[in-house]
Amino acid sequence: xxxxxxxxxxxxxxxxxxxxxxxxxxxxxxxxxxxxxxxx
Amino acid sequence: xxxxxxxxxxxxxxxxxxxxxxxxxxxxxxxxxxxxxxxxxxxxxxxxxxxxxxxxxxxxxxxxxxxxxxxxxxxxxxxxxxxxxxxxxxxxxxxxxxxxxxxxxxxxxxxxxxxxxxxxxxxxxxxxxxxxxxxxxxxxxxxxxxxxxxxxxxxxxxxxxxxxxxxxxxxxxxxxxxxxxxxxxxxxxxxxxxxxxxxxxxxxxxxxxxxxxxxxxxxxxxxxxxxxxxxxxxxxxxxxxxxxxxxxxxxxxxxxxxxxxxxxxxxxxxxxxxxxxxxxxxxxxxxxxxxxxxxxxxxxxxxxxxxxxxxxxxxxxxxxxxxxxxxxxxxxxxxxxxxxxxxxxxxxxxxxxxxxxxxxxxxxxxxxxxxxxxxxxxxxxxxxxxxxxxxxxxxxxxxxxxxxxxxxxxxxxxxxxxxxxxxxxxxxxxxxxxxxxxxxxxxxxxxxxxxxxxxxxxxxxxxxxxxxxxxxxxxxxxxxxxxxxxxxxxxxxxxxxxxxxx
Numbered sequence: 052x053x054x055x056x057x058x059x060x061x062x063x064x065x066x067x068x069x070x071x072x073x074x075x076x077x078x079x080x081x082x083x084x085x086x087x088x089x090x091x
Numbered sequence: 092x093x094x095x096x097x098x099x100x101x102x103x104x105x106x107x108x109x110x111x112x113x114x115x116x117x118x119x120x121x122x123x124x125x126x127x128x129x130x131x132x133x134x135x136x137x138x139x140x141x142x143x144x145x146x147x148x149x150x151x152x153x154x155x156x157x158x159x160x161x162x163x164x165x166x167x168x169x170x171x172x173x174x175x176x177x178x179x180x181x182x183x184x185x186x187x188x189x190x191x192x193x194x195x196x197x198x199x200x201x202x203x204x205x206x207x208x209x210x211x212x213x214x215x216x217x218x219x220x221x222x223x224x225x226x227x228x229x230x231x232x233x234x235x236x237x238x239x240x241x242x243x244x245x246x247x248x249x250x251x252x253x254x255x256x257x258x259x260x261x262x263x264x265x266x267x268x269x270x271x272x273x274x275x276x277x278x279x280x281x282x283x284x285x286x287x288x289x290x291x292x293x294x295x296x297x298x299x300x301x302x303x304x305x306x307x308x309x310x311x312x313x314x315x316x317x318x319x320x321x322x323x324x325x326x327x328x329x330x331x332x333x334x335x336x337x338x339x340x341x342x343x344x345x346x347x348x349x350x351x352x353x354x355x356x357x358x359x360x361x362x363x364x365x366x367x368x369x370x371x372x373x374x375x376x377x378x379x380x381x382x383x384x385x386x387x388x389x390x391x392x393x394x395x396x397x398x399x400x401x402x403x404x405x406x407x408x409x410x411x412x413x414x415x416x417x418x419x420x421x422x423x424x425x426x427x428x429x430x431x432x433x434x435x436x437x438x439x440x441x442x443x444x445x446x447x448x449x450x451x452x453x454x455x456x457x458x459x460x461x462x463x464x465x466x467x468x469x470x471x472x473x474x475x476x477x478x479x480x481x482x483x484x485x486x487x488x489x490x491x492x493x494x495x496x497x498x499x500x501x502x503x504x505x506x507x508x509x510x511x512x513x514x515x516x517x518x519x520x521x522x523x524x525x526x527x528x529x530x531x532x533x534x535x536x537x538x539x540x541x542x543x544x545x546x547x548x549x550x551x552x553x554x555x556x557x558x559x560x561x562x563x564x565x566x567x568x569x570x571x572x573x574x575x576x577x578x579x580x581x582x583x584x585x586x587x588x589x590x591x592x593x
Contacts, residue, residue, distance in 0.1 A: 055317040071363035
């Protein structure tokens with residue numbers, strides 16, 4: 052498998068999923084950001 | 092056609108109508124119920140509905156065909172819009188949802204009109220006309236595609252298939268409004284996901300592993316083994332499909348329908364996974380299909396977009412073939428129903444109620460009735476277009492996705508994020524986005540001596556990118572910013588943005 056095939060079939064989709072996972076962890080719920088602590 | 096395959100398709104269609112009938116009561120309370128499910132939907136429904144309504148037959152037929160015919164460039168077509176939709180879901184979706192509730196905005200023109208206190212109706216009318224214009228053409232094209240899918244699935248004529256597609260969509264959309272459309276979207280998303288995962292898996296297992304697919308790709312070479320073989324402009328153009336996502340109202344209103352805003356992150360995660368799995372499933376079908384059908388002439392009429400049903404027919408039994416054909420119908424219907432409803436909301440909520448209604452109190456039940464009638468009216472227009480002006484419909488749809496992205500994307504994002512945005516900025520942003528997309532896509536000959544070759548100009552300026560959504564989006568962005576800086580923003584802009592960001 053060439054680098055190009057690996058990147059296109061696995062690298063990019065896994066990269067997008069990783070981005071989504073990072074945002075899931077780092078993005079704060081708006082209420083929390085305002086200090087209302089909905090999930091706290 | 093096998094009786095089992097036909098039974099699966101008919102069972103699916105009956106299920107759709109049943110969902111519509113079941114949702115009738117829930118959607119009859121008022122326009123908020125009919126057009127936004129009373130902002131009462133769960134995270135799964137919103138996630139799956141937002142993704143599946145945005146993916147028409149283009150994903151299951153177009154992307155699979157693109158991967159079959161030219162290999163890995165299909166990946167670039169997915170990467171742009173999925174990445175943009177991840178970002179929209181994690182960031183802008185909060186603001187849409189919050190704005191919708193705080194300012195009783197049910198539609199996209201509602202957001203623009205209330206954000207700028209536009210009592211003249213300028214923004215509402217402009218946005219509504221653009222929506223109705225594109226949505227009728229969009230629905231018309233989905234009807235044509237549905238007719239083709241029905242004719243191959245049930246062996247009826249494409250015209251009879253078109254009428255069947257229209258009748259089924261109209262039945263459940265009229266009865267159940269947004270409730271039915273979003274619930275059927277979930278069902279349709281499940282069929283699409285199942286097919287886009289199962290079929291490539293069956294294909295790979297049947298080949299004894301992934302090896303033969305890689306071997307074929309290496310043997311074919313070019314775009315099959317190297318995704319960078321396509322030029323910079325072509326790759327960026329395919330990534331530019333993502334510029335459509337921030338401006339397609341049938342996707343954006345999904346964010347506004349979530350019941351609990353604190354579930355937006357979960358919805359975003361579910362939607363992102365769904366989007367990636369469906370996209371790469373479609374690519375894998377095309378690539379695996381190339382092993383089974385090495386010569387395009389092995390497909391009916393040499394049509395690359397027939398690879399999905401052909402591979403299903405080749406590899407599975409009549410029951411699963413029925414499921415795969417349902418997935419094609421599902422992709423078509425999940426887009427058409429959402430587009431129909433958005434067009435209808437522009438007619439009833441924006442033009443009839445808000446523009447001509449004035450201060451008059453109109454009973455909610457009456458508005459729901461008019462909404463159902465408007466849904467039927469728009470479907471009638473879409474049928475007439477689909478039957479009588481196919482060329483026009485296809486011409487329109489070629490730039491509907493990018494056109495809506497360019498018209499609404501920059502004005503909406505700036506309205507939700509930049510307090511300096513003004514009514515005139517948004518108006519000229521929408522107009523300039525629309526004009527640019529039309530000129531780049533199909534410039535009228537009489538404008539060439541006046542403006543020169545617009546497509547060639549943008550191709551030069553944007554390093555070879557000629558997909559119309561990219562210049563359309565950038566021009567609309569620039570015009571909205573410049574005109575906004577030259578005009579006066581509303582006095583309560585900062586307060587509104589603070590509230591929706593809180």
